Amino acid sequence: MRDVMLSGRLATRGGGAVRNAVHLLALVFLLLAIAFGVIAWAAGDTFYLRLATEALIFAGLAMSVDILLGYTGLLSLGQALYFGLGAYTSAVVLRDIGPSFWLAMGMTLVLATLAGTLGGFIANRVKGVYFALITFGLAQVVAKVVYNTRELGASDGLIGVPEITIPLGLFTVEAANPAAFFLFVLAFVLLLYAGIAYLMDTPFGRTLTAIRANDRRVPFLGSNPLVYRMLAYVLAANVAALTGALYPMLRGFVSPELMFFHTSGNAVITVIVGGVGTLIGPILGSVLLTALRSVVGTWTEHHLIVIGVLFMLSVILLPKGLIGAIRPWLQHRLTGSETPR
Amino acid sequence: MTKKTSALAAALLLTSAGTALAADPIRIGVVTPLSGTYAPIGQQVRWGLELAAKQVNDKGGIAGRPVELLFEDEEANPAVAVQKAEKLFQVAKVDFLTGTVNSGSTLAVGQVAERNDRLLATTVSFADSITTDKCSPNVFRVNARAGQQSAALAEWLNKEKPKSKVFFLGPDYEMGRSTVAAFKQAATDKGASDAGEVFAPLDSKDYTQYFGQLRASRPAVIYTSVAGNDTVRLLTQLEEYGLLRNLTVVGASGTVTSQNIGAIGKAAEGFVTGVGYSPEIGTPENKAFVDAFRAAYKTDPDLYGADSFGLIHFYKAAVEKAGTTATAALRDAMRGIQWQTPQGTKTMRGGDHQAVQEMYAVQVTDGKFRIVGTVPGEAAIGQDLCTKF
Incomplete structure (x- = not known):
């Protein structure tokens, strides 16, 4: 374990600047988001605040993909499974048991951990393209089961999720209030971000990076890669499910489309556009893509072509994503002399 | 805009x-x-x-x-x-x-x-x-709504083939099962009898495995709510096995459409469904x-x-x-x-x-849908089941 830390230190000598650059971007993002929230609130807006809230919720899903893809080197094509699991759990709890935010989140945490462990045992038996296919298959199977289960609303989904009040100790947040709920989700997603970013900086995170680099050598460092892959998988499942649980609080319904490949695929695209392995990149990517879809979708019905072309251009011109393109420049500015990695 | x-x-x-x-x-x-x-x-x-x-x-x-x-x-x-x-x-x-x-x-x-x-x-x-x-x-x-479509079809069936034995074949998913259940209810209420039902997986390649059960129950009518290419395979296979003789095929409004009628060819002849509009x-x-x-x-x-x-x-x-x-x-x-x-x-x-609204029973004749019956709106509408307001 000490070796891992040592090699981690060596690899990121001057990594302080890398971290600082990314954390600075996160701070800028937070300030811009708060400014947006205040302006939109002052202008009496509802739509853009709620659209931004949705973008942040899908940013959580993208972060969960990034934990697997960017840190552990596992491409999950079925992360919507856990996002949908969280959304359905939260919807059912709020609708049929009681409009309690903490109960919904608690149930989601328990179910996502169970489902993530089970799914992890299946998917982590294989690597590479097989892992991608297994995760894809798992999500399709669960989506079809939900699609055909009358108790879960089948193809129609569940409507009638109440607009809840979220008690936060000193004060409460009304989910129906667009500005308040936006700020709440912003805080929630950025806390998740901070938590994951911290975790990725610990020996645990370094081991995940080592697995991505060369998982055959990890046992020589005294770590069992399978254990770490399982932990990463369950962590990612929980991140996806907890943000998914916020979806019905915003939109008041869930539908099986939330679990479809469409949702998983979009999350992967978001991560690649934003910057793989940066965590803040997926958040920025989600905000940008959601805004772009909304604008282009109104402008032309051929919006899928426009988004597709932009995606290809971004892969060709910005192979490391938005953050990957900004980071070297920012690092350079921060340290004055650091050569970009 | x-x-x-x-x-x-x-x-x-x-x-x-x-x-x-x-x-x-x-x-x-x-x-x-x-x-x-x-x-x-x-x-x-x-x-x-x-x-x-x-x-x-x-x-x-x-x-x-x-x-x-x-x-x-x-x-x-x-x-x-x-x-x-x-x-x-x-x-x-x-x-x-x-x-x-x-x-x-x-x-x-x-x-x-x-x-x-x-x-x-x-x-x-x-x-x-x-x-x-x-x-x-x-x-x-x-x-x-779906209920009006199946009510119109059941009404036509009762008029043309009263008290007939109906066999039901649906696609095995939630919507397929609920359309079959709705039509079975509407038809048996009018006096038709239930000759049995079977649910085939979506995208089935081979429907002949169900034909034994179908023949054994000797129905006069078969109702199906499969759609798209499933209809093409079901109807052409029924035709190849000679089962369409003396059998009236009725179905949901999405079973035979302008998209698949060409591929079904003459096996679609005589198919009847209930719809809310026809050109x-x-x-x-x-x-x-x-x-x-x-x-x-x-x-x-x-x-x-x-x-x-x-x-x-x-x-x-x-x-x-x-x-x-x-x-x-x-x-x-x-x-x-x-x-x-x-x-x-x-x-x-x-x-x-x-x-x-007035509902219509339409039948495929020479590859085109022709109106074969009209059902007044009141007869097809069914009960008001909304309790929210």
Whole structure:
């Protein structure tokens, strides 16, 4: 374990600047988001605040993909499974048991951990393209089961999720209030971000990076890669499910489309556009893509072509994503002399 | 807003400038699938609405105000549909919303309408739940629901083949099972007997494995709610095994459509289904509608196009009766209102917001659907099961 830390230190000598650059971007993002929230609130807006809230919720899903893809080197094509699991759990709890935010989140945490462990045992038996296919298959199977289960609303989904009040100790947040709920989700997603970013900086995170680099050598460092892959998988499942649980609080319904490949695929695209392995990149990517879809979708019905072309251009011109393109420049500015990695 | 609609709106403003120089347009939001699997349905919705809006605007608009249509692509995904609906309500400030196709979208967008205190009507979704157990005070349906389609078919069956033995074959998923259950209920209520049922997986390649059970039960009629290429395989295999002799095939309205009728070929001959519209309807109103539709878009309208066309007249009648576009007054005006459509006069039932309309039994003859029976609206509508308002 000490070796891992040592090699981690060596690899990121001057990594302080890398971290600082990314954390600075996160701070800028937070300030811009708060400014947006205040302006939109002052202008009496509802739509853009709620659209931004949705973008942040899908940013959580993208972060969960990034934990697997960017840190552990596992491409999950079925992360919507856990996002949908969280959304359905939260919807059912709020609708049929009681409009309690903490109960919904608690149930989601328990179910996502169970489902993530089970799914992890299946998917982590294989690597590479097989892992991608297994995760894809798992999500399709669960989506079809939900699609055909009358108790879960089948193809129609569940409507009638109440607009809840979220008690936060000193004060409460009304989910129906667009500005308040936006700020709440912003805080929630950025806390998740901070938590994951911290975790990725610990020996645990370094081991995940080592697995991505060369998982055959990890046992020589005294770590069992399978254990770490399982932990990463369950962590990612929980991140996806907890943000998914916020979806019905915003939109008041869930539908099986939330679990479809469409949702998983979009999350992967978001991560690649934003910057793989940066965590803040997926958040920025989600905000940008959601805004772009909304604008282009109104402008032309051929919006899928426009988004597709932009995606290809971004892969060709910005192979490391938005953050990957900004980071070297920012690092350079921060340290004055650091050569970009 | 697309270029097309803005050009349309501009043209309308010019033509109606004499009568309504200062009148604000009435804005109707249309959230409909313009891309993906359901795009052909969305296209019919769009054509029907645009044609009706143009005709209404040429005659001075609704209460002197021109109609403006604002389209948004919902990708047949409720999660996209709610976002687009909210945009139309909050940013474009539309007075009314329509266009949703799959019932999940209609239900979810209906809830958005409720929370924004605006009204919505679907012209396509036929899931019974929208105007029964999941009904909403803000949602209306101007097209026929699944229950009306199976009631019309059961009515025709009772008239043509009373007390016959019916075998049911559905696709094995939730919707397939519920359509079979609904038709079985409607048919057995009229005196038909149940010869057995079987559910085949979606996308089955081989239906012959069920033919033994089918023959053993000796039915006079087989009901099926499979769709698309499944229908092609089922009917051609029945034909190859010689089982179509002395057997009447009836089915859901989506079983045999213009998309797969060519591939089924002569095995489709004699197939009967219940529908809410057919371009064959012989009334002068429908002839005028079909001619105008063909002239504008070089193709026949289907039921989605016709019901969407009728929607503009429904809204027009309601606004003129209420004298306003305000939600509460308009809702009251819509309840019980009668309006003209290509199918004739429809009535909006106040208790559950479901349109009551004449239904048709249509049969495939020489590769084309011909009307073989008409069922009065009251006979097909069924009970009001909405308890929410």
